[in-house]
Amino acid sequence: MTIEELFKKANNERIELNGHKERLKTVLLKNEYFDIEQKEYWDWKLTFSSLAFSAMIIVFSYSVPAVGNSNVAVDESKGLYTSLEKSNNVSSLGAGDYNGESANILQMVEDGTETTMYFNNRNVLIHSEVNNK
Amino acid sequence: MDTDIEILVKKAQEKDKEAFTKLFDLYYDKVLNYTFRRVLNAEYAKDITSNTFLKVLKNLDQFEWRNGPFSFNGWIFKIATNEVNQYFRKQNRYKLTIDDPDFKELGDDNKVAEEIEKKIDNDKYLLILNKAIKQLKPIYQDILHLKYFEDMSYEEISQVLNKNESTIRVYSKRAKEELKLILEVDASNFLGNI
Numbered sequence: 001m002t003i004e005e006l007f008k009k010a011n012n013e014r015i016e017l018n019g020h021k022e023r024l025k026t027v028l029l030k031n032e033y034f035d036i037e038q039k040e041y042w043d044w045k046l047t048f049s050s051l052a053f054s055a056m057i058i059v060f061s062y063s064v065p066a067v068g069n070s071n072v073a074v075d076e077s078k079g080l081y082t083s084l085e086k087s088n089n090v091s092s093l094g095a096g097d098y099n100g101e102s103a104n105i106l107q108m109v110e111d112g113t114e115t116t117m118y119f120n121n122r123n124v125l126i127h128s129e130v131n132n133k
Numbered sequence: 134m135d136t137d138i139e140i141l142v143k144k145a146q147e148k149d150k151e152a153f154t155k156l157f158d159l160y161y162d163k164v165l166n167y168t169f170r171r172v173l174n175a176e177y178a179k180d181i182t183s184n185t186f187l188k189v190l191k192n193l194d195q196f197e198w199r200n201g202p203f204s205f206n207g208w209i210f211k212i213a214t215n216e217v218n219q220y221f222r223k224q225n226r227y228k229l230t231i232d233d234p235d236f237k238e239l240g241d242d243n244k245v246a247e248e249i250e251k252k253i254d255n256d257k258y259l260l261i262l263n264k265a266i267k268q269l270k271p272i273y274q275d276i277l278h279l280k281y282f283e284d285m286s287y288e289e290i291s292q293v294l295n296k297n298e299s300t301i302r303v304y305s306k307r308a309k310e311e312l313k314l315i316l317e318v319d320a321s322n323f324l325g326n327i
Binding site: 007025 | 154165173186187191252281316
């Protein structure tokens with residue numbers, strides 16, 4: 001007997017499992033693969049939310065440096081410095097340094113409390129101290 | 134026939150249930166019998182067949198008709214072969230992946246499975262062949278089953294196993310030689326000289 005003949009002799013048996021085929025078919029046909037509307041809806045939603053999220057990330061990544069941008073900060077701090085400098089209870093102590101950085105120093109006296117404020121050369125508030133008299 | 138299958142596949146990819154049902158009817162028995170002859174256990178053959186078709190469905194969108202007329206047949210058998218090999222790696226830990234309570238109700242299948250296995254116990258040829266084949270390298274096992282039980286060409290087997298056709302020819306020759314040697318030793322009690 002050859003190998004081929006042996007395989008042929010063994011190949012006669014065919015199995016059948018009652019009900020399995022129909023049950024498997026039913027399960028497969030209920031699979032979400034065939035749920036066209038849901039699939040398209042989710043695809044659209046997924047695409048839209050991905051795009052929206054990407055847009056948010058892009059906007060955020062551009063806006064974060066803008067918040068930290070020195071021009072904006074200087075403007076705001078310059079406003080603070082200027083308005084403080086004009087106040088009656090604030091006097092300029094002139095130029096000094098804070099932590100090795102040159103600074104313009106203002107001192108505000110109010111209700112027996114002295115507040116010393118240090119601004120850098122871009123008039124950004126870099127430090128303040130409060131002393132009670 | 135192949136054109137028909139190609140059309141059915143395309144329709145099934147467009148979510149046509151009727152087309153998928155026809156494909157399922159065409160391939161169910163082939164896959165079930167292939168997996169059963171590989172594992173010789175009706176319950177596992179059933180689970181492997183179920184998992185195979187579930188994977189067919191999940192990956193149907195990615196299937197592309199190429200490599201000639203055996204394309205879809207080869208693709209299904211590739212999935213089934215992967216599942217069978219996964220079963221061999223996991224043996225008794227192989228699980229059914231379909232999570233459907235209705236499906237898990239076995240009904241009279243246990244009894245049917247027992248009957249089938251009793252029947253197979255009497256099929257000495259299949260038992261001897263299977264015992265001998267299992268002593269071969271996994272790829273040799275795949276080739277012998279696909280060539281002699283499923284009657285596939287070398288070209289088709291090369292698609293199923295992702296190997297060059299000439300490699301499959303060489304492996305097939307070696308597999309047959311090794312099988313013959315094993316059978317000469319193991320099966321002489323049953324078959325006499327082969």
